[in-house]
Amino acid sequence: MPDLSNLLAFALVALGMALTPGPNMVYLISRSLSQGHRAGLISLGGVALGFVVYMLCAAFGLTALVLAVPYAYDAIRFAGALYLLWLAWQALRPGGRSPFEVKELPADSPRRLFLMGLFTNLLNPKIAVVYLSLLPQFISPANGSVLVQALVLGAVQIAVSVAVNALVALSAASIAAFLVRRPTFAVVQRWIMGTVLAGLAIRMATEARR
Template sequence: MVTSGTLIAFAVVSLGMVCSPGPNMIYLISRSILQGRAAGVISLLGVILGFLIYIVATMFGLSALFLTVPFLYVLVKWAGAGYLLWLAWKAIKPGAVPIFAPKQSLSIDPPKKLFLMGLMTNLLNPKIALLYVSLLPQFVDPTRGSVLLQSAALGLTQITVSFTVNLLIVLAAIRIAEWFGTRPTWLRLQRWLMASVLTGLAARLAFERK
């Protein structure tokens, strides 16, 4: 079984990834601001289902598939880097609305659509794909018992960390938006900071060794 030290180390890695801006965070913040906390929580549940799907895929050989067909790994890596660069451009392009912009009028999406959008945002998130494909297997030790159970324990640890952090983000999004709304200079700075972080993540992802 996975040792407590391994679980703690993986939890720290998971915390670092969930705290860095990415598609999941952007979607949850924008949805919470535009439609309220309830919509943000429903969207978060969709994101969590995406994590569960990745856990099952990892347990049953997703990593092995990428090792067998290296081209698929390279394709996912470069597609992910391109996606992050696109998000960075969206943050700073002329007329772009910062994710912490004050609440605006918006047509209300039904819970089913919110849930599905959260799910698809996570499934198409290159950061999460690489977490499960590249990082999680490195914490599995075949000499310590069932690889399936170890993968499940690590995956559930990541889900717990991600759910806790993202729930706090959803609950605080409106208050943070109100704070930024009275400070336009900070709002512009937030846009450029978001773009810089996303660009850095894209560069790191593109040049990361297999």
């Protein structure tokens, strides 16, 4: 088991990561605002499962294969960038809508919400990089099984991320009523979110592989 100091230090790092806006947070906010906090929490379940997948891959050393093979990493990176560009186009195209627009939006099924949350997380290769770059710094062979320590630290990261994103989803849902009363914000929402999503896509696509 990791010692208490390592657990606390890693939890603080995980908290800082969770508070940094990214594709997961953008998706959860958009779902919560457009369909309510229940949809946001269902989507969060998919995101959490994505964290579990990456944690297990990192703990058992499988993610190393993705980082060792440039084409495998790039395939995931570009797939994620294309997905974000598609979301941006949905917001900016004529007649399109921003994920933050909460007026007369079609409701997705719980299954689709969960899967979209899962794929949004799995298509973000930074999660794999984070696990491989951060976990080893907080693992000490002197504290016992490396696998157990990796699983415990990964569980801490997931717990922190889920807690933060749950608060984000619930807060975003409460903002929906405010936005409904101000429909003139719709155009601004569309362009701001389209620009943010496109920027995230470009950054993901052009980021150098480490």
